[in-house]
Amino acid sequence: MTDFQLEVFQNEYLPEGAREVNAIVTVTASGGGDRVPGGGGAVALGESAAEVIIVDCSGSMHVPPTKLRAAKDATIAAIETLRDGVAFAVVSGTDTARLIYPHNGLVAANHETRAEAKLAVSTLRANGGTAIGQWLQLADRLFSGHPAAMRHAILLTDGQNMHETPRQLTRTLKAVTGHFVCDCRGVGTDWQVNELREIANTLLGTVDIVAEPSGLEADFRAMATAAMGKSVGDVSLRLWTPQGATVKFVKQVEPTLADLTGRRVESAPRSGDYPTGSWGDESRDYHVCIEVNPAGVGDKMLAGRVSMVVPGSNEVLGKGQIIALWTDDTALSTKINPAVAHYTGQAELAEAIQEGLEARKAGDVGRATARLGRAVALATQTGHEDTAKLLAKVVDIEDPVAGTVRLKRSVDTVDEMTLDTRSTRTKRVGKTSSES
Structure with missing residues (x-):
């Protein structure tokens, strides 16, 4: 039977009055073996x-x-x-x-x-x-x-x-x-x-x-x-949130970007299931963003409970918790978790590439240059070397850190389509877990 392990990476500390809670949930499946769960057993x-x-x-x-x-x-x-x-x-x-x-x-x-x-x-x-x-x-x-x-x-x-x-x-x-x-x-x-x-x-x-x-x-x-290599056919990520909370989004962020927010299926009061497809022995990352009612300084809240389930059977395959703790210590509350920051940048990178290529096709040189320049800067910051190489086939890079670029006069269609197609591939980052 496949075993699912969930790890939550976040900065649980929020400044007074803050509502938004962000967490990266790493789901690792292992031990699939030769049998899988199904409606009538393995x-x-x-x-x-x-x-x-x-x-x-x-x-x-x-x-x-x-x-x-x-x-x-x-x-x-x-x-x-x-x-x-x-x-x-x-x-x-x-x-x-x-x-x-x-x-x-x-x-x-x-x-x-x-x-x-x-x-x-x-x-x-x-x-x-x-x-x-x-x-x-x-x-x-x-x-x-x-x-x-x-x-x-x-x-x-x-x-x-x-x-x-x-x-x-x-x-x-x-x-x-x-x-x-x-x-x-x-x-x-x-x-x-x-x-x-x-x-x-x-x-x-x-x-x-x-x-x-x-x-x-x-x-x-x-x-x-x-x-x-897949050993489990249909698994969903289930997210429970407290009374008054709103799920802003649930996105797969590794190995590729995929917004699952609109795919939610209500499963129980304040709980919803997001499809993740079939699994083998592998690991994926999900970015969960929840808006909660703020509590007082020193108060701690369970902002979300996340688990992996087999739809229909309600069999829980793994679970984790997302925490919110309000503080007046700015050193704690202003620290951005590296995993959250990394994947936020990866999502912006994909968006910048796609918007830049669309502007280029439309003949909007200014916007294309600005967006593809931003993509170069983000690819450099996140160590996304493969994407940086693909970008270099579409723009001439003058300063990769600042994102200063010039559009190439002539670009092979295959290079442009390869950059577009692979813009949603992401690069995993080392994470620091919360101390909850």
């Missing part, structure tokens, strides 16, 4: 997992021909990575969605079914348009017909969702939210980062760019391997 991992691989087969995947060929090789690599017993299917996505293997529902992975699936993948042809919502709907129907606790999809596209309206895609995402996790990949540079980011964020997955088709195989294999 079940074997192979029987509890399901995988759907969605391959864009629109006409543009044939330009150049190596793109579809690489997508086929990548899909085959993912199929080979599946453990025996894992239920799986392969979907061809165009302006419709078509199940290419098996002929109906999902099938358990074994030597025979893997061979049949690889043969089916080899017959894929590029023709038609792009309607990603229909691809997701088919995946959802496949998952709904199987009792798997862990449901994961890989979605590959090389273009924009041209054969659906944004409203149709949004409606589909709303309908399938919480049903499965979806990792999204865009190959080449003709797809939209915001579009895939919305899908990945909504379905608690990842998004990334694969600039060259040759990189698809390793990426698909890595995604499938990560999915096979």
Whole structure:
């Protein structure tokens, strides 16, 4: 059984009259082993997992021909990575969605079914348009017909969702939210980062760019391997707050940024659950911000109680406390916890990058320079070397500490999209826990 440990990092001391309490909650899962919790008790991992691989087969995947060929090789690599017993299917996505293997529902992975699936993948042809919502709907129907606790999809596209309206895609995402996790990949540079980011964020997955088709195989294999490493299928972060308190936000801040605030589901009086998806042996950080009614100097309050739970069963997998203590000692109350400061800066960094790139596209040189300059300064301050290198491909950096930059006259589209796509990746920081 997977064990969850929660650690809370914060400065619990607040100045007189202060209301806002901030904390970083580190959740560490370990000991997943070969069994997972489920509605009817523990079940074997192979029987509890399901995988759907969605391959864009629109006409543009044939330009150049190596793109579809690489997508086929990548899909085959993912199929080979599946453990025996894992239920799986392969979907061809165009302006419709078509199940290419098996002929109906999902099938358990074994030597025979893997061979049949690889043969089916080899017959894929590029023709038609792009309607990603229909691809997701088919995946959802496949998952709904199987009792798997862990449901994961890989979605590959090389273009924009041209054969659906944004409203149709949004409606589909709303309908399938919480049903499965979806990792999204865009190959080449003709797809939209915001579009895939919305899908990945909504379905608690990842998004990334694969600039060259040759990189698809390793990426698909890595995604499938990560999915096979999950041991708990559906876990929520539950937050209880006292009477009169307001939850300002709950955000995942490591390994990637994801705002979970709007995903809250009321679970009990003054308690709400925030979905976190499936877990393996791993650690993630969450930033919780609560506004409470201020108490008097010297008073101590339980500002929040956080736990990890299996929805429906109310099984508590780990818990921690968020404290507020009012003081008139400014040396205590003005000290910002390093973890809170770090992740606040990481969120601002992602925002500055995305706003700067949008301004650049809109031709607003002044705002683009200011926001990307701020991003350079933040990346330097937080030691985010990978992001700093990506920024250097978009701007000429004169002073990294001050954030003094000049926009490059010519920027490769792939460099711009890579910076945008990876802006939400974060870098972990050493933390100092509270003394509560």
